[in-house]
Amino acid sequence: MDWAQILVIILAVFLAIFLLAGIILFVMLIRITQQIKQITSTAQHTAEAIEQTVTKARRTVSASYITSRIAQLLKRRRDTK
Numbered sequence: 001m002d003w004a005q006i007l008v009i010i011l012a013v014f015l016a017i018f019l020l021a022g023i024i025l026f027v028m029l030i031r032i033t034q035q036i037k038q039i040t041s042t043a044q045h046t047a048e049a050i051e052q053t054v055t056k057a058r059r060t061v062s063a064s065y066i067t068s069r070i071a072q073l074l075k076r077r078r079d080t081k
């Protein structure tokens with residue numbers, strides 16, 4: 001065997017190894033990307049739910065605050081008479 005043929009065989013083996021490693025890494029990258037997409041979707045839904053809860057709580061707190069202030073004002077008026 002000539003040294004050129006040995007070099008071609010070695011290069012072909014390394015090329016096959018790197019090609020296989022590249023395919024495996026590409027598949028893993030696709031899976032990781034899909035998982036990231038699922039996580040961001042879940043985080044978005046959670047953030048929207050929290051936002052809705054805070055909005056409802058703010059409305060409730062605002063209404064109860066206004067009611068308590070009106071009650072205080074009416075009590076002061078009644079006490080001054």
